[in-house]
Amino acid sequence: MMINKNKAAWLLSLAAMAAATNVFAQQKDYPIQPVAFTSVHVNDNFWEPKMEVNANVTIPYVLEQCKKNGRMDNFLRAAKKLDGDKLSEFPFDDTDVYKAIEGASYSMQNKKNPKLDKYIDTLISIIGAAQEPDGYLYTFRTVNAKKPHEWIGSKRWEKEEDLSHELYNAGHLYEAAVAHYQATGKRTLLNIAIKNADLLVNTFGPGKIEEYPGHQIVEIGLSKMYRVTGNKKYLDLAKFFLDVRGPKGDAYNQADKKVIDQHVAEGHAVRAAYMYTGMADIAALTGNAKYLAAIDDIWTDVVTKKLYITGGIGATGNGEAFGDDYQLPNMSAYAETCAAIGNVYWNNRMFLLHGDSKYIDVLERTLYNGLLSGVSLSGDRFFYPNPLASMFQHQRSAWISCACCISNMTRFLPSLPGYVYAKNQNDLYVNLYMSNSSDISLTSGKVNIVQTTDYPWKGTINIAVNPAKSSAFTLRLRIPGWAKDQPVPGDLYTYLDKNQKPATILVNGKVTTYITDKGYAVIKRTWKKGDKVTLDLPMETEKVLANNNIKDDRGRFAFQRGPVVYCLEGPDNRDSLVQNIMVDKNAMAAANYQANLLNGVDVISAEGKSTKRQLNSDALIETDQQVKAIPYYAWANRGPSEMTVWIPYEASAARPKPAPTIASTSKVTSSVKNKRMYNAIKDQYEPADSKDTNYPYLHWWPAHNTSEFVQYDFDAAHTVSESKVYWYDDGPWGGCRIPASYKILYLKDGQWVPVKNTTPYAVSKDAFNTVSFEPVTTTALKLEVQLPVDNSTGIHEWVVK
Helix, strand or coil, rough: CCCHHHHHHHHHHHHHHHHHHHHHHHCCCCEECCCCCHHHCCCCCCCHHHHHHHHHHHHHHHHHHHHHHHHHHHHHHCCCCCCCCCCCCCCHHHHHHHHHHHHHHHHHHHHCCHHHHHHHHHHHHHHHHCCCCCCCCCHHHHHHCCCCCCCCCCCCCCCCCCCCCCCHHHHHHHHHHHHHHHCCCHHHHHHHHHHHHHHHHHEECCCCEEECCCCCCCCHHHHHHHHCCCCHHHHHHHHHHHHHCCCCCHHCCCCHHHCCCCCCCCCEHHHHHHHHHHHHHHHHHCCCCCHHHHHHHHHHHHHCCEEEEEECCCCCCCCCCCCCCHHHHHHHHCCHHHHHHHHHHHHHHHHHHHCCHHHHHHHHEEEEHHHHHHHCCCCCCCCCCCCCECCCCCECCCCCCCCCHHHHHHHHEEEEEHHCCCEECEEECCCCCCCCEEEEECEEEEEEEEECCCCCCCCCCEEEEECCCEEEEHHHECHHHHHHHHCCCCCCCEECCCCCCEEEEEEEEEEECCECCCCCCEEEEEEEECCCEEEEECCEEEEEEEEECCHHHHCCEEEEEEECCCCEHHHHCHHHHHCCCCCCCCEEEEEEEEECCCCCCCEEEEEEEEEEEEEEEEEEEEEEEEEEEHHHCCCCCCCCCCCEECCCHHHCCCHHHHHHHCCCEEEEEEECCHHHHHHHHHCCCCCCCCCCCCCCCCECCCCCCCCEEEEEEEEEEEEEEEEEEEEEECCCCCCCCCCCCEEEEEECEEEEEEECCCCCCCCCCCCCCEEEEEEEEEEEEEEEEEEECCCEEEEEEECCC
């Protein structure tokens, strides 16, 4: 009798689950659905090796670094499996482990790895042990350190709207848990996530704690949890976290207005991109038209006023944030790798909502340029910001204490195949072009799609269409904006020459006419096994001009070929210099594939000129030279160097090689340890103002209230009587101000002696500070600088006469 009762209960439970699943299946969602990356097997010469490096190098490397840098110990100490209360640097460090698990899970779906699978199981058991009985999981509080981190507050959630990152950690936990469950079928991490999410449901909401996340992403995580579990409370909470934002918060984290009242991009770019992605998820899952209207407006604002040619977003390091309209500096561009990944997430959601190829155009631009640049070809060196110009001061890092971008790359690359195709009943969208074999289910039945291409170097894409049985459906092939004389939607960037040939399409070897709809070539027919489609995109070398409102790019152009943006880098050009190069905008440019360079790239060559200053004249010395450009994503793989994306075609935009002055021929030494800053003070660049970051500068940040120095050792004895210093001051938001005071000393008989100044030591912003002194003959001059009490300082330029 007991067995029958159990069997009846079991059958009743199955029926209830089936009913719940049926109801859940009828819920709103994106009208277009992505084809899961597990169904898309990439096998091309461009992306497959990068995914292999991620699986074989980056993921193990990041897991090892997480262990080496205390991430695993955080969980062990919270679980009382390790003595002491020492923690890593930031309360969000837990997420590096979650993101690495997510990346490993995706990677294992692409290719089985029993050893990695076992290691992830061990990590999950440690994470579970660190979870408190009610589901709370935040190692920085659970460890109960004697000196708690200043960001976490004295009790749970106290500083959530500020910097505690408790909900941010939860969001990345949920994404990892869903990925691991879908990859392995194991519920170990999912159960931990459910326990934590249930705690959030019981803690936050109307009449409970009414706070918003200081750093968005829990909204995305809760949406994924809702999709997997069918628990609508998770979706409701995700929407609550969005609705409770603003209007009394800060623009920095998009909390100065209600989310539905936001119509321009502002504040921290990563937070913003994650929030817009979350809003798209909630708009799709609930049908919220106000969310959709807001993110439509914000998207237009970004794409027409705030997007780098590389697809990067976030112009300024002050708050890692969007700048003003058309504020897109190059040397100081922030364009964080995490923001590029967020931009891909967001644009993919916008496509799934609207079915318009313009969103994939932005996604593709970001993918091949500002995102891919974030990781080295070797897979173990990384960029946090992705500048568009450099003078040796940027170098890839083996590890960064704030490692969010590094761990983000591990989870993104193995998920890439999921962006290639999408479907809506009997419409099959082909969004990205890369060789792959894919099995896709449409309303009409199953179809195998095989892409063969040398994209992005060549524009021919062959697509074999193999339905399980002859059936009618519509193939929608994206005709990229770059192939239609439109680098991006809107007029932020345009081609210099607008003579693009149209894309051609052949079906079974015969040219076919096609209509376009929202940027897609529409081919509707009854398909049979063995049908072949050939898309031929006009792969021309283009010169891109920026909107004249972007002052940093005036008088310059950028090379682009297909989806790939190019840059000039020192190792490929004369004297390892590129800032001094000019190329006529009408110069012929040729592309040539070089298999042995940077793992195989197209190189663009053109005739140009190098420029050099001369003494006592404003005229430049110009010398003809061959100029070479490489794909931007591949720069800085040969050590620090000069680099620029935007190439001057007018002398006014060029940065000539310095003339041979006393300063430019001197050796620089300083109390600053970073020697890459040294040449900045003698590069003969006159800044627009003290906060100008368009060219390198020397600074002592974060030091303050100390005595520092910078010194010129001359190439020979010189008689000098004047010093001109242009101070770096990035107030009110940055940490540098003009110095409290300074003095000049010269070397005499091995001793430093103060000069006898004949004019005062004035200290002011936005101008050269000139001091005249009695002539001295010496081999070295030194500036001794007293930093302000509460700030650091820096130097743009130091001229000696």
